[in-house]
Amino acid sequence: MVYRATAHTQAKKAESRERLLNAGLNLVLEAGFSHITINKVAQHANVATGTVYRYFASKGELCEEIFLKATKIELSKVTETCNTPNKSPRERMETTLSEFAYRAIKGRRLAYALIAEPVDSMLDETRLQFRRAYAEQFAALIEEGIASGDFRNQSAMxxxxxxxxxxxxxxxxxxxxxxCDRIESKTLTQDIVDFCLRALSA
Incomplete structure (x- = not known):
């Protein structure tokens, strides 16, 4: 007789996996990916160390899944503001850039971990894939801006x-x-936004 997982069993497994990812994400929020170990994730999720290995074959795989979880959330927010209705392409670009920088500064430890913290080569490749995904959202918005006259003619991608x-x-x-210096969030955000809009504008 072939065993088939019930819907309830599958839901419990998904719930356990999500709990482990959330525990890992909280560790990254505290001190970055360098703080991640299988034992620490198990302790934060209140499970045995062996339980973590049921869902993730290695620390590298766990870190990649944590990265994917956090970055997908950020990408969805960028996608949302890039496609806000009833706003010009320039307004949407300004909002998207401002909010991205604001979120990064507010959650600086996680943002640094996602953007630049040294990790293994597997995660570096995933970073590049997501940079491409962000660029695709901006490229579509730039193309709209070129058509509307908000942005100069250029290679959108x-x-x-x-x-x-x-x-x-x-x-x-x-x-x-x-x-260790205090971040002047408003100034930093505005400087980034101004630079990008100047680069795009006619």
């Missing part, structure tokens, strides 16, 4: 990729755990 890179690089230094 190249400009979008440059914007993603500019935002990331501008935030890395201030967000770094080694930076």
């Amino acid at each position: 190249i400009s979008a990729t440059a914007i993603v890179g500019a935002m990331s690089e501008a935030l890395v230094g201030p967000l770094s755990p080694n930076n």
Whole structure:
């Protein structure tokens, strides 16, 4: 007789896996991916260490799943503001850039971990894939802006990729755990937004 997992069993497994991911995400919020160990995740989730290995084969796989969880949330927010109805492409670009920078500064430890913290090569590749996903959202918005006259004629994808890179690089230094200076969030955010809009505008 072939065993088939019931809907209840599958739901319980999904719930347990999510609890482990949330425990790992909380550890990243505290001290970045360097703080992650299988034992610590198990302790934070109140489960045995062996339970973690039922869902994740290694620390690297666990870190990648934590990264995916957090980054998908951020990408959905960027996608939402890029597609806000009844606003011009320029207004949507400004809002998207401002809110992205604001969220990064507010959650600086997590943002730094997602943007720049040194990790293994598997996670580096995943980072590149998501940078491409962000760029695709910006490229679609830039194309709208070119058509409406908000932005000058340009290669939308190249400009979008440059914007993603500019935002990331501008935030890395201030967000770094080694930076002890107070972040002037309004000034930093406005400088990033102004730079990107100047680059796009006619």
